[in-house]
Amino acid sequence: MTLTPVITEHWDSPDLYTLEGYRRFGGYGALASALKQDPDSIISVVKDSGLRGRGGAGFPTGMKWGFVPQNDFKPHYLVVNADESEPGACKDIPIMMANPHALVEGVIIASYAIRASHAFIYIRGEVPNALRKVANAVEQARAAGFVGNNILGTDFSLDIVVHAGAGAYICGEETALLDSLEGYRGQPRLKPPFPAVAGLYASPTVINNVETIANIPYIIERGAAWLRQFGTEKSPGFKVFAVSGHVNRPGIFEAPLGITMRELLDYAGGMRDGRKLKFWIPGGSSVPMLVEEHLDLPLTYEDMAGAGTMLGTGTPMVFDETVSVVKAVTRWLEFYKHESCGKCTPCREGTYWITGMLERFEHGHGQEADVEKIAHVCTQIAGRSFCALGDAAATPYPAALKYFRDEFLAATHTSADEQFDPVASYLFAGATR
Amino acid sequence: MTISEAVRAEMRQLAALYPQPRSALLPMLHLVQSEEGDVTTDGINACAEVLGITSAEVTAVSTFYTMYKRQKVGQHHIGVCINTLCGLLGGDAVYAALAERLGTTHDSPSEDSKFWLERIECQAACTHAPVMTVDWEFMDDVTPASAVDVIDRLARGEVVQSTRGPAIRDFAATERTLAFPNDGLADDGVSVDEKMLAGLRIAKERRMSAPPVPASAVAGTTEG
Numbered sequence: 001m002t003l004t005p006v007i008t009e010h011w012d013s014p015d016l017y018t019l020e021g022y023r024r025f026g027g028y029g030a031l032a033s034a035l036k037q038d039p040d041s042i043i044s045v046v047k048d049s050g051l052r053g054r055g056g057a058g059f060p061t062g063m064k065w066g067f068v069p070q071n072d073f074k075p076h077y078l079v080v081n082a083d084e085s086e087p088g089a090c091k092d093i094p095i096m097m098a099n100p101h102a103l104v105e106g107v108i109i110a111s112y113a114i115r116a117s118h119a120f121i122y123i124r125g126e127v128p129n130a131l132r133k134v135a136n137a138v139e140q141a142r143a144a145g146f147v148g149n150n151i152l153g154t155d156f157s158l159d160i161v162v163h164a165g166a167g168a169y170i171c172g173e174e175t176a177l178l179d180s181l182e183g184y185r186g187q188p189r190l191k192p193p194f195p196a197v198a199g200l201y202a203s204p205t206v207i208n209n210v211e212t213i214a215n216i217p218y219i220i221e222r223g224a225a226w227l228r229q230f231g232t233e234k235s236p237g238f239k240v241f242a243v244s245g246h247v248n249r250p251g252i253f254e255a256p257l258g259i260t261m262r263e264l265l266d267y268a269g270g271m272r273d274g275r276k277l278k279f280w281i282p283g284g285s286s287v288p289m290l291v292e293e294h295l296d297l298p299l300t301y302e303d304m305a306g307a308g309t310m311l312g313t314g315t316p317m318v319f320d321e322t323v324s325v326v327k328a329v330t331r332w333l334e335f336y337k338h339e340s341c342g343k344c345t346p347c348r349e350g351t352y353w354i355t356g357m358l359e360r361f362e363h364g365h366g367q368e369a370d371v372e373k374i375a376h377v378c379t380q381i382a383g384r385s386f387c388a389l390g391d392a393a394a395t396p397y398p399a400a401l402k403y404f405r406d407e408f409l410a411a412t413h414t415s416a417d418e419q420f421d422p423v424a425s426y427l428f429a430g431a432t433r
Numbered sequence: 434m435t436i437s438e439a440v441r442a443e444m445r446q447l448a449a450l451y452p453q454p455r456s457a458l459l460p461m462l463h464l465v466q467s468e469e470g471d472v473t474t475d476g477i478n479a480c481a482e483v484l485g486i487t488s489a490e491v492t493a494v495s496t497f498y499t500m501y502k503r504q505k506v507g508q509h510h511i512g513v514c515i516n517t518l519c520g521l522l523g524g525d526a527v528y529a530a531l532a533e534r535l536g537t538t539h540d541s542p543s544e545d546s547k548f549w550l551e552r553i554e555c556q557a558a559c560t561h562a563p564v565m566t567v568d569w570e571f572m573d574d575v576t577p578a579s580a581v582d583v584i585d586r587l588a589r590g591e592v593v594q595s596t597r598g599p600a601i602r603d604f605a606a607t608e609r610t611l612a613f614p615n616d617g618l619a620d621d622g623v624s625v626d627e628k629m630l631a632g633l634r635i636a637k638e639r640r641m642s643a644p645p646v647p648a649s650a651v652a653g654t655t656e657g
Binding site: 002003004005006008009011012014016017075084085086087088089090092093094097098118123124125126127128129131132133134135136138139161162163164165166167168169180181182183184185186201222223225226229230238241242243244245246249250251252253254255267268285315317319323324327328331332335338339341422423425426427428 | 450451452453455456457458459460462463484493494497498499500501512515516517518520521522523525526553554555556557558559560561562563566568569570571574576577595597598599607610611612614615616618619623624625627628629630631632633634635636637639641642643644646647
């Protein structure tokens with residue numbers, strides 16, 4: 001399958017991040033055409049395009065917009081989830097640094113469609129360079145009359161606030177993000193009510209991922225039928241894939257949904273030093289790992305679900321045969337334990353106890369009975385936690401156990417570092433421990 | 434240090450950006466760290482006064498987020514990603530080398546109090562592993578030696594350019610950017626590198642592109 005640069009098409013143009021650079025390629029043309037249409041027809045186009053959320057869950061974007069009640073006399077809000085923190089996910093930050101105006105133009109069009117006059121872009125605080133690029137783009141758009149009062153002479157007015165987080169993975173969960181944006185601890189809210197009805201300041205709110213919103217100008221400009229030329233019936237469109245790990249050419253590859261991992265691996269130059277693939281993860285540590293036999297599956301929402309995993313963020317991490325799966329999973333669980341917000345017991349306690357057991361395995365002191373006990377604790381977290389972080393935390397271990405049970409059993413007497421020399425996994429040569 | 438009236442005015446300016454002022458609390462706490470070097474009791478009290486909430490409420494928020502510190506960070510914050518991908522691909526060795534060079538450990542200041550070292554979680558730059566940050570600006574594709582070299586150059590007061598971003602300033606300056614993001618540095622340095630262009634380069638080389646707009650869709654978009 002060929003690569004299809006759309007959002008990334010002009011990234012080699014050094015001033016694409018400026019208003020002038022973006023407009024050279026027709027930027028803000030979609031906004032002009034959108035403002036001539038009825039907001040509902042914009043929602044229809046996005047619905048017809050079949051665009052699904054690129055943050056990980058894959059919810060149909062047009063449907064989400066359609067849930068916002070109309071004529072309710074309440075303010076509506078658009079919130080962009082730019083809290084990209086999922087281990088393995090590295091595509092929203094590059095989009096914001098390379099093509100911030102696509103995001104800003106998408107924000108304006110989406111706000112018009114859902115009848116919002118205030119939009120927020122919540123960017124994780126750890127990436128100031130994404131923050132300043134987006135803030136700069138918003139100010140340039142404001143100076144050009146694309147943001148502010150009576151945009152392009154219409155009666156549509158919009159203010160955009162670029163907001164920095166402060167270090168909390170949980171704020172990628174949309175209701176936790178709302179609490180954080182309201183100035184509270186970022187802890188998830190009970191749903192329902194859903195944000196479309198009672199979101200930011202208890203008002204109707206749409207929360208979309210960066211890549212989702214960056215798609216919007218292209219869809220409005222080129223049409224729903226154009227987008228449906230890419231991908232599959234259930235997964236239309238293109239995707240900014242980011243391939244990382246033990247490959248020769250890690251990087252960003254924009255391709256239609258439905259491309260296979262084998263094809264992406266090929267574009268990424270194959271496995272480094274001709275080593276063998278051990279496992280790969282299609283979209284963030286929160287989705288189950290896959291192995292060699294899954295390389296020819298189309299990377300779509302439906303095919304990944306069929307293989308017992310998820311497309312997630314569409315940012316495959318690739319690990320070769322030098323890696324200890326025990327160590328990899330332990331590190332992920334340490335992450336979830338650290339990031340658990342503490343609100344609900346299964347996640348808070350479950351991640352704590354699993355991590356303790358896993359660390360014993362990593363050090364070669366695992367107890368054989370714990371191989372099943374950890375799996376059991378995972379079943380007590382998944383589906384019983386307040387939000388998806390708990391489900392995510394219960395994900396890496398069962399998948400790893402399915403393919404690499406022997407490695408966990410060996411870790412009852414031999415540490416991960418003795419089983420696999422960590423230096424062999426390093427990307428730099430001549431390293432010492 | 435008492436928070437000056439000028440800083441309080443900036444806090445009120447932040448609060449005015451939002452339909453409800455409390456939404457500005459996270460940026461306000463970044464401003465406090467920029468002024469104070471950490472989240473101090475004076476800073477907490479100033480936030481509380483400006484927003485009309487209790488200092489206990491502000492403290493509850495500030496202790497939830499890992500970027501807020503309760504001890505002086507010093508001139509530079511140094512982060513090393515130790516999440517699975519970066520860590521196993523070399524971040525662990527980078528962290529060990531920096532801990533030795535700085536004579537410190539996780540989430541603590543260096544011996545000379547100039548640097549703060551932290552094992553950080555995924556920095557959304559996995560394609561550039563192993564990743565280090567200096568005052569939260571990217572230092573991509575580091576090795577133990579190159580990471581220590583960055584510290585040495587900073588210690589000597591040399592200019593160090595972020596691999597995808599501006600020249601390194603200091604922790605206080607970055608914290609100010611987090612409060613007021615339009616810091617005038619968008620043009621400093623490059624933000625797109627060869628890894629971000631990997632697919633685009635291949636597509637151009639092999640003349641691959643997205644399908645054209647179908648004729649019917651063009652007709653559709655010109656209506657209305």
